Amino acid sequence: MLSRIERLLVDLSVISVLGLGLLITLTVLLRALFNSGVPDTTVMVAELMVAAVILPLAATTAGRAHIAVEFVSNRLPGRVADGLIVFGSIFGLLALAPLIWAGWREAIHTFEAGSFFFGQLHLPKWPGRVIFLVGVSFCWLRLLIMVVQDIRVLRAGGRLNTDPHEEAA
Numbered sequence: 001m002l003s004r005i006e007r008l009l010v011d012l013s014v015i016s017v018l019g020l021g022l023l024i025t026l027t028v029l030l031r032a033l034f035n036s037g038v039p040d041t042t043v044m045v046a047e048l049m050v051a052a053v054i055l056p057l058a059a060t061t062a063g064r065a066h067i068a069v070e071f072v073s074n075r076l077p078g079r080v081a082d083g084l085i086v087f088g089s090i091f092g093l094l095a096l097a098p099l100i101w102a103g104w105r106e107a108i109h110t111f112e113a114g115s116f117f118f119g120q121l122h123l124p125k126w127p128g129r130v131i132f133l134v135g136v137s138f139c140w141l142r143l144l145i146m147v148v149q150d151i152r153v154l155r156a157g158g159r160l161n162t163d164p165h166e167e168a169a
Contacts, residue, residue, distance in 0.1 A: 005058075007059070009138060012057045013051060013052050014108050020048045039119065039121050040121045044115045044123070054131060054135030055131065055135045057135050057136065058141070060139075061146065079159075082160045085150065086151060086160075089143055090147055093140060104133055106133075107132075110125040
């Protein structure tokens with residue numbers, strides 16, 4: 001079930017990137033051809049960027065595709081490297097928790113206050129806040145599941161498969 005939600009979030013992120021491209025292209029063309037533009041373009045671009053970056057975090061985490069510095073860890077014994085992976089995941093859980101709390105508070109505040117961006121369209125602020133909260137929350141949930149699974153594998157004496165290319169082969 002979680003992988004289906006992650007796929008949906010990735011698809012929404014792709015739609016956001018396509019929307020960004022369309023919006024920017026349209027704005028440039030209108031500016032060049034008609035000395036006009038799309039109202040509140042900067043606000044829409046900023047909100048679409050949030051969706052494009054935050055929504056695929058859970059899928060990125062599931063694929064262990066985050067940027068990693070392996071210069072030192074590749075030289076360590078396997079069990080030590082695996083322990084560092086679990087430590088990093090637990091640290092990630094702790095680091096994301098305040099972001100979720102702040103995201104929740106901000107989403108509720110902007111929704112209840114009816115906050116909007118000042119501009120021609122008076123776009124509401126809450127959708128971007130909710131998108132951020134959803135993306136980070138699902139990333140945290142995926143990370144929690146991975147920590148539990150990784151600890152089980154290590155306790156059973158196994159090794160963690162951290163190379164996404166090995167599963168495809």
